[in-house]
Amino acid sequence: MTEPTPNSSNASSSKNEESISTSLPELQDLSNLVLGDFRLLRRIGSGGMAEVFLAEQISLKRNVAIKVLRSEMLKGSDDVLLKRFEQEAKSAATLNHKNIVQVYAIGEENGIHYIAQEYVSGMNLSEFISRKGPPSVAVALKLMVQVAGAIQAASEAGIVHRDIKPENILLTRKGEVKVADFGLAQLTQSGKRVNLTQVGMTMGTPLYMSPEQVNGKPLDVRSDIYSFGVSCYHLLTGKPPFHGETAMSVAVKHLNESAVPLAKTRPDLPKVLCQIIERMMEKEPAKRYSDALALDKDLRTVAKTLKKKPDEVKQLSLTKISASNQPEKSNAQKGDSKIDRFFFWNRKRHLMFFLIIAIPLAGLSATAGWFLRPRNPFETIPQEKTNTVSKLKTPQDQYLSAQYLVNDEQAWRAVIQYFPEDQLYKPRAIEQLGILYIRRKRFDDALEMYQQLEQHQIDKTSRAKGIAGRAVIASLQNDHKRSQKIIVSELLPLKSELDMRTDLGSELGQYVSETIRRNRKVLGDEVKKGSEDLFQNDSKPIDNTGM
Template sequence: MSEAKEPARRTPLPDHDLSGRQLGDYKLLRRLGRGAMAEVYLAEQCSLGRQVAIKVLRQELAQDETYVKRFQREARAAASLVHANIVQIHEVGQIDGIYFIAQEYVQGMNLRQWIARYGTPDLRLALVIMCQVAAALAKAAERGIVHRDIKPENIMLTRSGEVKVADFGLARIVSSQEGVDLTQAGMTMGTPLYMSPEQVEGRPLDPRSDLYSLGVTCYHMLAGWPPFAGETALNVAVQHLNKAPEPLENIRTDLPPALCRIVHKMLAKDPNKRHAGARELLRELRQVQLEYVGDEWPEELPGLETLVGEAAVPEVSHLTQRLQAVMASGPSQRSRRLVWGLWAVMIAAACLAGASVAYFGLVERPLLASASRRPLAVPPQANVASQWLYAMEVDTEDAWRAVIEYFDQPQYRLYHVRAKQQLARIYVDKGNDEAAMRIFAEFAALDDSQPELRVWGLAGKCWILTKQKQYEQSMAVFAELWPLRRYLEGNALMSRLLYYAVRENRKKLSPSRAPEEWDEWIASQLEGETTDSPP
């Protein structure tokens, strides 16, 4: 290829900031960070009006044709992993000698940053994180994909409470010839801290290698430091091969022994002594959840706090403000105890208030209007919390419907609301606009006592109408949404959809039908977001 022969003229140096450049359908807005393999940019996908993260391959890696072919092949394989707990890859491409991955834009912080800021989590939150990462690895294993670089930096915690595993498209393609510089001085953090023994020895890998790395990550998360550390990567690697970690129960006496055993099982030197797969790990984590947390586990619901409007439940908003103030104060042991105490109170209040609000707003409507009543290809679980965990793991339409249909009692309305929002996401991903619109319309029809749910429905409805080229109707819905816009602040996903809708509507209608203040407000929501993307 001509560009392979002329890299100096066509491939920019890796430390050059590409912000402002057009890369095919993507406008690179600003650089978010740099990693060992790629630079990360926030970009707008012009055709869809959505924000994405663009990872540009480093120049020296782009010069190796064998490496590039593997990069493209295996990144495309990773793009087939569609799951709620995996950062979605949208496109793998090459333009003007620049090799890139366009992927889902994740807002929040990675687990390493979270630990540094807040310290070790309590049992409930730890289980939420562990279960969601295990669900992602189970999905990857089904496709025969080994991540190879599970570590806190590649586990993203979103503002809505979801956990997403990043860099399947990059970590998987590390060349076996590259290896790791095990003589590097001052090695205290980095990939060698989380490598499996078989990785250290260069042996063939299977999904159990990822479980070992997850075990190291979980040990770090729960203890506050990794099980092994040293002055050089070589020193750390030898410990992965020969040294047993300090028992976790000696460090965290508050944790159930069963959870500590699970972590140490993942850390077994022999892959045959680890869990057979991520699904077995999930079953053991569920058992810990049932025994030590209980049947009702509302914290597992992503974005639970968004279900309660400020006006309806001011005491919850007050607790949220106190929680945020404590979280900003530092990672001291005293602060951590206060954080999780407040968190438990806030969740309990939100669950009661949210369930009540959702009940009165939605009880008179069918759980899934016009939904097929065909039998669900999903096994019933012992309780609604386990059913939610199952749905999170398999992430299919039937699985989310099962949360609603198997547990249709009014006290589970909070779960129903969140399950419907997950269904809408699946329908949008599949291009099933009719089914998505039914859910958006149901939420949009709520009264103003539930503004956050209503504005979510209105935003989705506005976007679908624009996709269907019903521009007048879309603008009418946006006008209805406008007085409630403050309840959408911080919801970057819906802000992006609205940005696309308003921009397309302005192209088709008179500019006066889509005032510029609308576009300016949406743009301010997107620009104002604080974003961390995995390097």
């Protein structure tokens, strides 16, 4: 769970939260402790359920975030509760989505239960709102679409988050969303009525709880959609819709009171966006979106209209866009009266029907068998693999579709194949393919992608990414000298023109940092110090792990 950031717009809840949080017992300093494959480096955050440490994964030489569960959360817990938590955490670890913080491992060492997850450098949504206030509609929609995608991906895997709130929505420096703590809320909210007075229960959680969650009823994705709607309300107004002196008083308002209409608080917002959020925040689950996919489609429709036809956004309504986003009914859904009548034929009529079609079918089967017989492999001409992804109208639409599918190789290749002359989205798709291939250890394919990026004559950033990718792959293939030479002689000279930390992107930048450390460990003094300064003097990101 994440520790809410005090918000000046909500002084009462911040004060209450502080008084509750100060009652939490301090964990001993676990810096330098080794838990399995992870060495804790320093504490970087603290929340109601866990302490968070920056750690090094020893085997892969990469930074990770380790959440060490507070011992008092486990006191009195039976084996069934711990087993349920472990099962849900393992399920969360199977989630592989661009907008979800990746869970790498869970474990227990000498009575210390921990979760190892992706380390995210940036700020959470609560901090973003506190520092910058409500964003533009375009930025808000961009963030909302990404969170909706994360919730839908988890829902398809059978996972309900249970604690969607701004503190659990992390933002990278490039504006990418990472939703944290899938599975962690199960430890304290496993089908029981929530204890709003328990130690570690900050104001952050009840501010965003769904009514059914407060009542201890069974939860599904619609509960997450409600909490997300409340978070969106906070994002666009600068404060949550409900306030109170205690966690209990806030929770009761979720059950019994309606929020001030968003359209009244922010009359400048598009009417349709207010309607979407109001639907997300309906008290009755049946009146909300049934899943995050439908929500995602509506948000994308608004975002697309805002970008291409901004004057028409004011005319949009939820009824209109929801109707246009409904999939057409299949023949099976519509029902086919002829097929229905077939099943009411008498036996004689059925017999005649099958005799009529049996003879032609026998001949057809024989013919098909001849043509479908196995070919001589030496006579077979290999066919070029075609892309099964449909072509969309614009390269932007194609790229956004690939982003939605995340790890679909064909989706990224579709951007490249269908829009070969595009100078914006084609390089981005090539970059995403390179990263995808590195993850899958297809280093030769990844190298091909980065070589293509390096040849990009217009964009210096793409060229730098191509060089960086080559250096990473050389190191992963154990050619550390060549890797280091690429970094020092080709990548480092570009430092004066680019902000490496920002321009390389969070994932590729992390790979480069790991490459430098790996090369230094193998080559020792042969590594020139200049390579270690590649990211120095760039704007330093804010460390944040969702606490």
